[in-house]
């Protein structure tokens with residue numbers, strides 16, 4: 001294993017070591033208190049999202065409902081080194097581009113709720129398939145930590161992952177984990193804090209738009225969206241979907257619900273009582 005996972009990662013015993021002890025991490029359960037940051041847990045189904053969520057919040061899934069939808073969501077809180085986090089466990093998704101209910105919920109939250117940190121939980125035994133979603137998330141936000149989970153399974157299968165190289169390629173922290181055993185949680189918390197506080201800033205590697213005509217079309221459309229829906233975040237992303245002919249995005253523009261989406265997701269996720277979070 002070139003990741004140094006064994007060497008650097010905390011084993012179960014380390015859930016009592018300095019970095020992870022109760023002085024640094026307080027699991028708040030459903031009480032989010034006066035949080036400073038909103039963190040979202042996103043990823044394909046069955047990658048260990050809820051395991052990470054429960055480990056950080058101490059919950060066994062507090063399940064509520066997304067506004068107007070029937071799909072379950074979970075919310076909880078924790079504090080780490082004196083900063084409060086509200087944590088949102090998003091529905092499992094393979095893509096942010098199709099139109100299933102779950103995918104829309106996850107996509108709208110990431111686009112318009114604008115969490116301060118997105119923990120993208122990936123299955124290290126199925127990296128290629130999982131990175132598809134990570135790359136889509138990185139199109140929306142650069143404030144991402146990749147939780148490279150199920151490392152015990154990939155090790156068992158003899159899969160070697162160059163974690164540092166992956167982190168350099170993606171431009172965001174990549175934390176190898178075996179969440180069920182608590183391994184990698186201390187490192188995850190550190191990375192979440194770094195990204196939340198932007199210290200240091202991440203620099204995401206994105207595909208460059210090389211086509212000048214496309215670039216112009218995106219810029220024009222993005223401007224028009226900004227005028228039609230003042231305050232709407234991520235208008236470039238929406239413009240790209242429109243240029244692709246995505247029917248649900250077209251519909252949301254036509255019937256005006258795009259504006260509601262922006263407001264709704266922001267209210268559902270990011271209304272910070274303390275208003276202290278850096279944006």
Ligand SMILES: Nc1nc2c(ncn2[C@@H]2O[C@H](COP(=O)(O)OP(=O)(O)O)[C@@H](O)[C@H]2O)c(=O)[nH]1
Pocket residue numbers: 043044045046047048049050051052092149150151152153177178179180181
């Ligand atoms: N071997 C192993 N199993 C894990 C790990 N993390 C989670 N699991 C298991 O994977 C399954 C799916 O986990 P869950 O948290 O429900 O995934 P979710 O669908 O992404 O929320 C459960 O049986 C977990 O116990 C891990 O690091 N290693």
Ligand SMILES: [Mg+2]
Pocket residue numbers: 049050051
């Ligand atoms: Mg789950």
